[in-house]
Amino acid sequence: MDAALLGQLAEAVGTDWLYTAEHDLRVYESDGLLQYAATPAAAVLPGSAAQVQAVVRACARAGVPWVARGAGSGLSGGALPIAEGVLIVLSRLRRVLAIDLENARVQVEPGVTNASVSAAVGPRFFYPPDPSSQIVCSIGGNVAENSGGAHCFKYGFTTNYVTGLELVLPDGELIELGGPELDAPGYDLLGAFVGSEGTLGVATKVWLRVVPAPEAVRTLVAFFDSTREAGEAVSAIVQGGVVPGAIEMMDARAIEASEAMAHAGWVAGDGAHRAAALLVELDGAAHECHARFDEVVAICARCGSDDVRVARDEAERQLFWKTRKAAFPAMGRLAPNYFVQDGVIPRTRLPDVLERIEELARAYDLLVANVFHAGDGNLHPLVCFDAAVPGQAERAEELSGLIIDVCLKVGGSITGEHGVGVDKRKHMPKMFAEADLDAFQRLRCSFDPAGLANPGKLMPTPRLCGEVPGPYRQHPLEAAGLAERF
Amino acid sequence: MARPGTLAEAAALLRELSAAGRPVRPVGGGTKPWGAPDAAGAEPLETGGLGRILEHNVGDFTAVLEAGVPFAAAQAAFAEHGQALAWDPPAGGGATLGGIMATADSGPLRHRFGGVRDLVVGVGVVLSDGTVAKAGGKVIKNVAGYDLAKLFAGSFGTLGLIATLAVRLHPAATATATASGASDDPERLLRAAVALAGAPLEADCLDVAWADGAGELLVRYSGGTAARRAQETAARLGELLEAPRADEDDAPRWHAQRARQRGAAVLKVSGLTTDLPRVVAVAREQRATVAGRAALGLYWLAFEPAAGDALAQPGAAARDDLARRVAAARTALAPRAATLLDGAAATLALDPWPAAGSAQVVMERLKARFDPARTFRPGSFVAGI
Secondary structure (H helix, E strand, C coil): CCHHHHHHHHHHHCHHHEECCHHHHHHHCCCCCCCCCCCCCEEECCCCHHHHHHHHHHHHHHCCCEEEECCCCCCCCCCCCCCCCEEEECCCCCCEEEEECCCCEEEECCCCEHHHHHHHHCCCEECCCCCCCCCCCEHHHHHHHCCCCCCHHHHCCHHHCEEEEEEECCCCCEEEEECCCCCCCCCCHHHHHCCCCCCCCEEEEEEEECEECCCEEEEEEEEECCHHHHHHHHHHHHHCCCCCCEEEEEEHHHHHHHHHHHCCCCCCCCCCCCCEEEEEEEEECHHHHHHHHHHHHHHHHHCCCCEEEECCCHHHHHHHHHHHHCHHHHHHHCCCEEEECCCECCHHHHHHHHHHHHHHHHHHCCEEEEEEECCCCEEEEEEEECCCCCCHHHHHHHHHHHHHHHHHHCCCECCCCCCCCCCCHHHHHHHCCHHHHHHHHHHHHHHCCCCCECCCCCCCCCCCCCCCCCCCCCCHHHHCCCCCCC | CECCCCHHHHHHHHHHHHHCCCCEEEECCCCCCCCCCCCCCCEEEECCCCCCEEEEEHHHCEEEEECCCEHHHHHHHHHCCCEECCCCCCCHHHCEHHHHHHHCCCCCCHHHHCCHHHHEEEEEEECCCCCEEEEECCCCCCCCCCCHHHHHCCCCCCCCEEEEEEEECEECCCCEEEEEEEECCHHHHHHHHHHHHCCCCCCCEEEEEEECCEEEEEEEEECCCHHHHHHHHHHHHHHHCEEEEEECCCHHHHHHHHHCCCCCEEEEEECCHHHHHHHHHHHHHCCEEEEEECCCCEEEEEECCCCCCCCCCCCCHHHHHHHHHHHHHHHHHCCCEEEEECCHHHHHCCCCCCCCHHHHHHHHHHHHHHCCCCCECCCCCHHHC
């Protein structure tokens, strides 16, 4: 890397926070998706928004690309460094700047973890988006990925909670979008920025809306003989007007693996019996919650569950969730490696899609375990393989791609919450036509005409921005002398 | 008048008009002539020919519709299956889905279900160069690609034509019930608003109203336990405000509340819950009414001209008076952004838009990228965009 740029970076953040040695940089070579790795030319850990701005400005002057990284827990390679670029690590920016409970707002720096937002406003309030990495993942990363979580069927995603951002544009300019207030005048740039995977700039301050913590929470797990029955129960619950806080499904393989880790007494897999577990959580005002919970218990029984277990206390509720959240780490017990997909389908297609996935798994002679956010149709098929067996990783990857094709065929999406990153770029043209990608590029170029912010992510192929025609035009009211800018 | 019947026709029309340097003004139901005045000769681009409900995926609680579908027709179709799109703009009857999306026009249900942008899961647009593009999809959870639907929501027809949209639906509200309390002391109203906004009520709506020197806090519930919850809330309001009551026949009250978002001139204020006393003080001073989303900090100040005077009359004293009151209210509310809605901008010769702030540079570039020919309502949006 150019010595002049390195000098400017050192000046921006201080020499202690500029890393250029291979052994220091290797820490950052991957995010949560380990199959992609690259060492950046330099990494900086700015300690303030002004330092972030100085770094971005230096990169802009030098024409060097950069990638912003939060906690590095993402699952799409969105924070994968660029070999010739700079990695901007935001983990030092972890102050909670303001807590205003009368207005249900908090302002945080991007390195603040998701869980600590709820901790800062609790117990009366909480911050609903709860990706399963919430103890470590950062708000900056959540903003980049528009993170969801188990409770987003009811509560929505990060984009529904961000009311304002301070951000550094890729040319080094610092701007504000929104604030603690909703509905800032002009285009909804917040809506465009949240979920843009670090390609439009880097957020340095985030205003979030928080909501009152529910009065009551009730949780159950129901076991079914087939995923089809469990899927029908999900439809019956939602159709009846119940909006559960969370509604999660696991298939027999996921139950088995998780049980081996969590020891909750969830038994599955003996023959066709107990082929699926449905974890349903209702929360809200006490009356409504209790009344609706009884309905859900009845629906599960009616849809064929002969084993409905209601969490008796908070400890048991935690055990249910621990078992559900163990699904990913527990896969190590089934196979040395796995790919996780993040496809979304219309919820009613769940039984058909699961059958199709099972057929494909048999044809590829690979094990696929399924856990998913059943309310919103977000699947997480875990395609198991052994990288030590020649050709198996390739077969697993191919199978993963076919599962995505199945999701698209029924009108779904290639990603529900993990993002496109580098991992799903290749699937973008299956979901979007060239004209759609062209429209995306127009947005990207409006923020980053030089293409320096996280290039190579999100879009299937690198694109350049053309010149923008036309200068600013005067407002007709101004021209008529009727109004002044204010 | 241009009235395309398909997206392809819209694309051809737009290419032609853009090449000829003719500005266009997308029109749905024609109920919201908002924004700064359009350029003289701006061609109305009517969406009435794009009036098909393309999909209603009942089991999935989603629908895909063309932008010209009347809001009332869409709701009627959803209602047949016990579902609803949780938008409730004031006087939504004649409006189209595209028009509501373009103006991000929201009502009291926003408290629970979010704004217009929060229920649109996909969009199809036609740009001035004839590009027909889509973003998002038709599933309720999706992070693939950029969220152009949010960019077009509230863009007032200045980026391109909203041609189709995919929306998330909810079960239609069955029984509803409303609790309310009154006070003519804005500080007391605020204390009650903060108490209720911070409680886990799971209400559909939490609104504040101010008219004729009297204020009211309104909390609406739906579902089987609505009446009981309204009674409990009314009991609680009895400790905070005066005249607590709970009504099950609450539709007229909410109709009246939504109507307060319309008027001869309406200022929409982006504020905070705790701005309530200040907003009420300004409304008092300038003889306006207030409808507000108490927990969200959004307020609509509606102004009427002095009785008996016509606004359209040139040099009318009523018009000058109205313009002065609106401008004074805006100044008093600063730094909160206040947007002038409901078609008054031209009559009152006021810029409807507040300043766009430091984000203006990106907004200008967006306009230049999406509409380089400046075909779509040039000069009618924020910062002369």
